[in-house]
Structure formats: C-alpha cells, structure tokens
Amino acid sequence: MSTATRTRPSRTAWLREPGMGATILVGAISTAFGVVLLSVTEYLAALIRAQPGLQGVDAARAALTIVTAVLVGLSIYVGAIVTANTFATVVAGRTRRIALLRLLGSSARRERMALARQGLVLGTLGATTGLIAGLGASVVGLRLASDAWGIRVDWAILRPDLAAPSIAVILVTWAAAWIGSRRVGVVTPLQALSNAAEAPRERVVARRGRHLTAAVLVVLGVALLGVGIVTGGVSSSGILFAFAGGALSFSGIALGATFFIPPALRAVGGLFGRSVVARMAAANALRHSERSSRMAIGVVMGVTLVTMFAVASATSTRFFHVVLGEEIPAELSLSVDIFTGVMTGLVGVSAVIAAVGVVNLLILGILQRQRELGLLRALGLSVRQVRTMVVWEAAHVVVTSVAIGLLGGTAYGWAAAQSLFGWMPHAAGLAEGPVFVAPAIPVSIVLTVVAATAALTVTASVVPARLATRLSPVRSLAAQA
C-alpha cells in the first residue's frame, strides 16, 4: 500500500508480467536443443574424419543435419504454439488495459504491434540464453564424453551454423506473438467502461476452411499410410509412402485440434464425477476451448512421437522374431534399443516444451480468474476445494492429451513397423504375402508416460494451486477482472 517503496514503472516492467518467463524459457529450450544437436553433429563428423579408413563423412553429416532440422523444427513449432497461446491469454487478461488505450485513441494495429515487439524481445532473450546454455552444455558434455571414451577430437566449437536455431527462434517467437495477439482487433474501446459478466465460453470462430484442410490432410495421410502398410508387406519401399502419409495426417491432426480436442475434453471431464468442484474444473478447461485445444495439441504431439518410436521398435522386434526365430542377435536388439532411446529422448524435448505451455497457461488462467475465485471463496469454497479444482483442471487437459497421444502414437508406431519390416517374412520365403503383426506396446513406455502424466499434472497444478489458495477473498473480489 505504501507508495514510497513503489518504484516508477520502467520500460522493462512488462517482462515481469505473468507468461513472459515461459515464452523466454521455450525459446531457450529450442535454441539450446538445436545448438547441442548441431554441436554433436560437428563432433561426430570430426570423429569420423579423424579415422583414416572411414568414408562418407559428408553424407553422414548431411543426414544428421536433416534429422537435427526436423527435430529442432518440431520443438520450435511446439514452442510457437505455446507462445501464441501465451499471447492470446495475455491479450484476454489485458482486455481492459487495451480497451482503455483504444479509448484514449490508440489503434488496434498499434497495440498488436506493441505485443509483437514484446514477442521479438522475448524471442531474442530466449535465443541468447539458449545459445549460451547450449554452447556450455555441448562443450562440457562432449568434453566429458571424450574423456570417458578416451578419445581426442578437435572440433570447431563456434561455427556460423550455430546461429541458425537462434535466428529461427527469434523470428518464430515474433510471428507467434503477432498471431497470438490477433484478438486485440476485437477489443472495443467501450470495454474499458462496461462491467459485463464474462462469457463462460469464448465463441470460437467457425473455421470451416481450416477444418476442411485438416480433414483432407488426415484422409489423404491415412490413405497413404494404408498404401505404405500394404506395399511394405511385399517391398522395402513401403516406408516412403507411410512416412509421407504419417507427416500429412499428423499435420492434419495438429491443424484440426480445435475440432476434435473440445469434444475429447468434454468426454474426459465427465469422468471426474458430478460434484460442483469437478464440474467447475471441467468447465474451466472448456472455457477458452481454442486455447485449451492448442495447449493440448502440443502435449498430444510430444506423446504421439515418444509413443510412436517405442511402439515401432517393439513391433519391429516381432518381425525379427518371425524371420529369425526366438534368438535375435544381441547386436541388433541393442542397436534398435539405442536408436529408440535416443529418438524418444530427442522428441521428448517437444513434450517438455508442451508441458511448459500447460503449466504456464494454467497459471495465467488462475491469475485471470482471481475475481471469480474470490467470489467462490466468499461463498464458501474451502482452500482444499480450490486445490482440488486446480488439480482436476490440470489433470483434465493432461489426461485427455496423453490419452490421444498414446492412441495416435500406437497407431503410427505400428504403421511404421509394418511398412518398414512387413516385407521381411515374405522376402525370407516364410510367407506368401504380407504378414501383419499386432502392435506391441512396451510396458516401459506406458509406465513412463503415465508417470510423466502424473508428474506434469502435479507440476502444472502446484504453482496455480498455491496462487489460488493464497488469494484473500477480499482482495480477489476487488481485483480487476
């Protein structure tokens, strides 16, 4: 209350607002991830070059660079979803402030550009942090690896290509902030004066075109996957169709998130029971169904990819059994396991970024619902009930997206194994036509995903629950909605 301790708002005060830290964090993770992968690629190339007998450095390097680009691109994409969501939420929270500025004569475009500029600053901060952290981790990690294996490799630590992830992150964060703040345009100056009740659900603009594109992509992708699986039964080229089909259908799923995630959320919400706390928790996740859909789709993508690699490798082992009998060479199963482990870990980075998005959005949601929480506390919602509501809200989104991811990942993993190795029994003369095996779902991945789900739910609800339970009803009621 004392004005003496309050400093003059500085030009960087907005950086301390909720949601900004998360934007920096996802940018930093993507950048560091990219820098580490590029450094490892360079290190491996140097290692190969140092061996006199080995050939094909350039080809191996090109392949690794493509894998790096795909993996980092994926994490930047998921990060962009998180950032766009953060900005959409920030705009919703700043509606009154934006309305006041509009009332005083500022244009919507100007306000939106100011937000995009903040995105640019956040992206730059994230990229710089990530670049430094990634370089540090690479130098230390590869040094330790060299010592552990007793090898000496001279590799270039600082190279121009390391700037690529940073540049991509900065540009994408900037663009995501611009896209996310789209709703600045619908804030009217009058909203600074009105005191209307909040709508329980944001009216989602029907995106016919987008959903149609999504449907076309999914149908086309699934058809190609089918072709891949069938072709894979007799020839090794099946995976090419399957890969294209997988990429298309997956893009369709990401694009159509606002179409199928809300019904899924509604179905899962029904599982929590009929108590008023459960109903409010379920309704909260649907309040901004577009934001919830985007928050969920990031997790769906991460879990799908992680599950896909695990299921693909376990299902492939079934083919090896068909062809090689009970005994599979230890070397083969080890290399399959290593590949699976590495890929799972690498795509897991996207899942981590998506998780940051979930935590961030739940925190923002609680901060923006202060007044409603104050009302509920006044009416007799206990601290324990507040906590339950927040945990269920988090569980709702996490469980829904993990369930979709597990289903999708199993389907994709099975399709991958089937189109990669389906021809082997035929080629080995063990079968007339294509052989189909049931998808194998490793217990380890199920346990990992379930544990990660629980951990994410707890993490995602700890901070918001603490925020929510610390609110004094009196102060919350006085809060600006």
Next chain:
Amino acid sequence: MTISPTDDGLAARVDTLTKTFGDGANAVHALDGVSLTVRRGEFVAIMGPSGSGKSTLMHVMAGLDAPTSGRAWLGGQEITGLSDAELTVLRRRRVGFVFQAFNLVPTLTAAENIRLPFDLDGRRPTAQEEARIGTLVDTLGLKARLHHRPDQLSGGQQQRVAIARALATAPDLVFADEPTGNLDSRSGREVLLLLRGAAQEFGQSIAMVTHDPVAASRADRVVFVADGRIIADKPAQTAEEISSFMLRTEGAAA
C-alpha cells in the same frame, strides 16, 4: 453500547472493531472502534462515502476479513479468532452474499449458481430448503431462466439469481454490497423491493452497503459511517433525509 454475548434475537454484532492497514506514519485506520448490532429480520443500510470503512466493516462482519482488534459475532457465535477453514464453512452455511457485479460463476447455470452453497457443502438441500428454493425461483421470476448461463442473463436477472442464492440457505445474515450499483433504475428498484420483501416476509436479516440514498431509503435502519466510525444510526429515512444528512456531514468535514 456494549452487548453481552448471550443476547438473543441478534443476527450479528461487532464490538469496538478496529482495522488498521500499514503501520507507522502511513497507517490507515479503516475501522476505528465500531460497535453495531443487527437484529433478526432487520434490513440495515450502511452508508458512507468511499473509503469510509463501510466495506471493511461488512467484510469483518461476514467473516471475510479479520479485524485488528475487537470482536464479532454471527448469530450467537463469536467469529473473531476462527480459522480460515472454519470461516469458510461459516460463510457457506450462515452468510449470504450479493455483490455489485460478477456475482455468479460464469461456467454454471442459474440453477447451479443458486445451489452452489449446498453443493460446496457437499449435500443436497432438504425438502424444506427445496421448497424455499422453489418459492424463491417463482417469486424472483427466474423459472424460465434456470438453465441459462450468466452471460445469457440481463444485469437485473443476474442480480436476482444472486439474491436467490443468498436467501436459499436462510442464512443468519445476507450481505449486499452495492447490489444496485450496476443496474438500471428499474432493475435496481426491483432488487430493493425483493430484499425488502425477504426481510418482511421471510424475516431475513440483511446488511446492505450502499452510497445511494434511494437504495438506503428502503431499509428499516440507516447507519452512517465516516472515517472508520459510526457517526449516526437512524431508523427508516426518506431519500431526501438521507441526502441532506450526508450533505451536512460532508459540508461539516470540508
């Protein structure tokens, strides 16, 4: 006016309440020795300019805020010194609230909002309470609106839903904080008539914080608060009497 804690027929009372924000030279005395009783079935208006301490007084009486010193009772029970959990249950069962705006949970329908205190308590209304809710819904003209969400209701309708919720549990005291502040004059009149009717017909005790003399003129009793003190405690007044009293005190202060 010290009251022994065994007095019956009282809905609420507070004894020499003080509430201080901040300390030292910056200290603000929101309440400065306030004592007040509200009898059962009484409709009291608490009036005063912004910053007079009237809202703080209401918050302490409703178990939303703790005083710096002094004691408060609701019905026969002392509420000063209760834990947050005990106060939460107390508010849920024995206090009703009608705020100026944002009274309803936006994700719940009108019917769900009315039943919220029971649901939070984890119980179904008794047959008697069901009958009471039914009567309230009829009286307040909400029958056709029960399955609407707050954003589908007009301001006046939202306020009537809040009144139904506040009255449903037959609480010891209903606190109304500027209940007409956000309404057009016709809806505002309706809301005041409903509160007045609740006091007369159901014997509901109501404390209404307002700075609108017309609203206050509907009450049985008008308590004037200024600078954290009660400066006058009068029986039912006309809007003109209230206005002129307020103008006089404003003039004296200036």
